[in-house]
Amino acid sequence: MGKHIVILGGGTAGTMTANRLCRTYDRDECLVTVVDQDDDHLYQPGLLFVPFGLARPDHLVRSRPRQLDEAVDYKMARIDRVDLDARTVRLAGGIQLSYDVLVVATGARLLPEETEGLTGPGWGEKVFTFYDLPGATGLHDALERFEGGRVVVDIADLPLKCPVAPLEFAFLADWYFRSRGIRDRVELTYATPLDGAFTKPVAAKALGGLLNDKGIELVTEFTLGEVDGEHGRLMSYDEREVAFDLAVVVPLHGGAEYVGRSAGLGDELGFVPVDPHTLQLPGRHEVFAVGDAAGLPASKAGSVAHFEGEVLVHNIGQFLAGQPLDASFDGHANCFVETGFHKALLIDFNYDTEPLPGHFPGPVGLPLLKESHAAHLGKLAFEWLYWHSLLPGRELPGIGSAMSEHGKHHVPH
Amino acid sequence: MPTTTYDNTGVPIDDEGFFTDPARWTEPMAEQIAKEAGIDALTDRHWIVIRFMRDQYAAKGTGPTVRVLGKVSGVSVKELYQLFPKGPAKTAAKIAGIPKPRGCI
Numbered sequence A: 001m002g003k004h005i006v007i008l009g010g011g012t013a014g015t016m017t018a019n020r021l022c023r024t025y026d027r028d029e030c031l032v033t034v035v036d037q038d039d040d041h042l043y044q045p046g047l048l049f050v051p052f053g054l055a056r057p058d059h060l061v062r063s064r065p066r067q068l069d070e071a072v073d074y075k076m077a078r079i080d081r082v083d084l085d086a087r088t089v090r091l092a093g094g095i096q097l098s099y100d101v102l103v104v105a106t107g108a109r110l111l112p113e114e115t116e117g118l119t120g121p122g123w124g125e126k127v128f129t130f131y132d133l134p135g136a137t138g139l140h141d142a143l144e145r146f147e148g149g150r151v152v153v154d155i156a157d158l159p160l161k162c163p164v165a166p167l168e169f170a171f172l173a174d175w176y177f178r179s180r181g182i183r184d185r186v187e188l189t190y191a192t193p194l195d196g197a198f199t200k201p202v203a204a205k206a207l208g209g210l211l212n213d214k215g216i217e218l219v220t221e222f223t224l225g226e227v228d229g230e231h232g233r234l235m236s237y238d239e240r241e242v243a244f245d246l247a248v249v250v251p252l253h254g255g256a257e258y259v260g261r262s263a264g265l266g267d268e269l270g271f272v273p274v275d276p277h278t279l280q281l282p283g284r285h286e287v288f289a290v291g292d293a294a295g296l297p298a299s300k301a302g303s304v305a306h307f308e309g310e311v312l313v314h315n316i317g318q319f320l321a322g323q324p325l326d327a328s329f330d331g332h333a334n335c336f337v338e339t340g341f342h343k344a345l346l347i348d349f350n351y352d353t354e355p356l357p358g359h360f361p362g363p364v365g366l367p368l369l370k371e372s373h374a375a376h377l378g379k380l381a382f383e384w385l386y387w388h389s390l391l392p393g394r395e396l397p398g399i400g401s402a403m404s405e406h407g408k409h410h411v412p413h
Numbered sequence B: 001m002p003t004t005t006y007d008n009t010g011v012p013i014d015d016e017g018f019f020t021d022p023a024r025w026t027e028p029m030a031e032q033i034a035k036e037a038g039i040d041a042l043t044d045r046h047w048i049v050i051r052f053m054r055d056q057y058a059a060k061g062t063g064p065t066v067r068v069l070g071k072v073s074g075v076s077v078k079e080l081y082q083l084f085p086k087g088p089a090k091t092a093a094k095i096a097g098i099p100k101p102r103g104c105i
């Protein structure tokens, strides 16, 4: 009898994992089931471009099951609960699935209602998020109407997916207002709970320098406590204020709701606390988590899900064969940071090595941590790559799961 | 590695003043560290947070973030900032004698 692998979530991580597994195993060896609640797969990196009129919302969405290998058994339903002892998943509508291996890939959820006032007066009028499609579309209209004033980009608190996206938004906003000829009438502020523009010192300096060059004020250690939309004020827990006419807020993130309802599956925020190297849930050898759903000290990004996938599929094979899990994820992340004016910069890092200058993937390649037009083209090409190479679960030639130090320069802090 | 003296005992700390060896911490040290951090007296509410920090460190190998503290310590984020005005997660970790919380990216 074949084994049943159930993947919860058919977003970036779940789709890539399912397709990789189907390529590795015959259907009679392993049946792969994917569960998701809807049929619309959204290319999330495209959300960054919607507010500026650089991407059309309807172009970012494709049929979810069409991204999955034919051999995958796709179930459209809301996941209600996992029973780890019984090895079953209950779906809304009364369906119950039992599994030999469970992969949690239900991503991160936005929790705007958890911040006082955020969804109160002004929400959708002068307070927005671009982290979902309705928000990004509403913000596009608001930006088009905007003739000047104070714009603040704010990260409520960590963790968040794609930690560079808010920075990219600030850079693009600078470019957008300049190209409309009204930059001198706009005050741009970037507020973050971190003590710099990024978590790690070398990149924090480079990205902080760019904010400075573009005349964007940086407010650090600002953890969002309350939004007063009526009077246009963001308040931090330590009682500082940032005034705005237009606020772009990245809300709190948490894991999927059912994770919290399933005893033993999630941590305090609803993420699954798997081993950072094997991606296996301690004490539950048949349970793994991948992508944003995993509670790891790594970025929540599609590129991370891709690099994790290689390790995950190997380790699932080892588990099914009763062998030790010998593949180890190193925290590898790789992000293009769009900086406006048809430029971007690339960062490449892992658990141990912070983003460093140099070149990628080797000494001859794209510059790291430095703006270039080539990196901007890379960012744009990424969309095609996403649908045609990453989602189908193909490896990228020359870019492996393990981060390479080749081409990187260590610099003193 | 730098060392400092609390309660007449030398303890190793990192550059920012966090304990590197939480086993060397004793409760009498807390008042002294708190004073250095600008907190005059530790109340029962402070102690709930300090004990919670130590328990979480023992269980997970890192101190919790403010959000997690607010969710599970029994003290709301608002009150945490009143108790530890200069950043609850870091200040409470320092007073509780555990390393700087790693936080997430």
Ligand SMILES: Cc1cc2nc3c(=O)[nH]c(=O)nc-3n(C[C@H](O)[C@H](O)[C@H](O)COP(=O)(O)OP(=O)(O)OC[C@H]3O[C@@H](n4cnc5c(N)ncnc54)[C@H](O)[C@@H]3O)c2cc1C
Pocket (backbone or CB within 6 Å): A008, A009, A010, A011, A012, A013, A014, A035, A036, A037, A038, A044, A045, A046, A047, A048, A077, A078, A079, A080, A105, A106, A107, A108, A130, A131, A132, A161, A162, A165, A256, A257, A258, A290, A291, A292, A293, A300, A301, A302, A303, A304, A305, A334, A335, A336
């Ligand atoms: C604005 C923005 C820009 C970004 N830019 C980049 C970038 O440039 N590069 C990059 O690498 N990453 C980027 N990311 C991050 C990237 O999109 C995510 O990290 C990635 O999608 C994570 O994949 P995932 O499968 O873990 O989660 P998701 O892709 O979010 O998928 C989770 C799936 O689970 C389903 N689900 C959740 N709960 C349930 C339930 N109860 N029942 C049924 N189904 C459920 C959801 O419907 C969803 O389809 C960006 C994200 C945003 C928001």
